Amino acid sequence: MTDVIAAEFLKIRTVRSTYGLLAVIAGLMVTGVVVDFAMVADWNGSTAAEQARFASADARVMVIPFAQFILGALGALAVTTEFGTGMIRPSLAAVPSRLAMVAGKTAVVGAVALVAGEVAAFGAFLLSWSVAGTYPAPLWTWSSVSDAVGPVFCSGLSVAVCGLVGLGIGLVVRSTAGALVSLGGLLFVLPSLAFFLPEPWDTRIAAVMLPNLAWQFEETSDTSVLSPGAALLAMAAYVLVAVGAGAVALVRRDA
Template identity: 40%
Template structure:
């Protein structure tokens, strides 16, 4: 098993698309820095009355969602590239136990995604806190410790995106189809759901992947397109299902059809 994991790690870091995909969330950290600096400059020039109407949303939350979409694309590319080039036949010859192969891919993609999420989410948070300083800007955290549970929940959701993308790619065997589905789930479906009549917008919106980290820590997803009707244990189970169900279906499909 360790040899299979090492081989998958070698393949993942040998693909240029891996670096391009992971460069996007890193670039968003730089954008968050610029936005925080701009917000601080605007805040310092406002009157006390105008400051009551000024707000800056959580940049760490925004970057967590961007990172999730990017690593979902990474999960797709980790397998569809082999289908496109025909290398999957060589891989399956070297590793005939197909479920072991999928498990190794999932482990490597999940680990890379987790590390990326940690760096991006916590990097964005602490840099933003340092730039904002003690300014009581609405939307910014009042303390570091109180924000840690949600930050860890956001980071924990990042590899789920990646595993969802990997499982979906095995099922579809299409780079374009899997990536379009990922973007539909991440951006289009939440917007469509938010326009449904109540209470269905709140109910259905609570089951979307982006809504789950906030509910895991008992949040209300205020000022977002998501709902928040799930208790924390149920939200955690639904989050796990987003990774487990596609991978289980992928494992069954991979063992029953030709490469």
């Protein structure tokens, strides 16, 4: 199994798209800092009444949703590129056990997505803290860095979850375009459509949408529909269903 994991890691680190996607996340972090500076400048020139309506300057609000999609795309590309180029056949010849291949891809994509997600989450938070950390609420809502460690970690974990969901989608659809469209629908379209449902189903359905689970797991809001434990179980269910469906598709369908 270690040889399978090593082979999958070699594949993902020798593909240029991996570094391109990670570079986009780095660019988002820089953009978040620029936005923070603009918000601080606007805050300094605003009245107290105007300041009370400010949103938080935590750059994670902008970085994490896009990081979720980007790492989901990375997970999908980890398998769709092999199907697109036909390299899946030599891969299966080298690793006849298809479940072993799925396990290897899951381990590598999960590890890479978790590290990248935590770097993005903590990097965005610390950069924002360096810019706006001395300002009062609502511009900066954290009293200390240690208070934010748990919520920030949860943000990074949600990115890893999306990476594995993207892998599962890629195994099922086997098409880069199809996987990206499906991932975009799951992360952006369906959560928006949920709010058009009648009450109370709008908030109930929106609460179990993948992008909305991380902040409920953080337990930072009294408006959470799910408990932190239920949100964690929901994230685990997304991974199990996606990767499980992908494994079944790979085992039962011809390459």
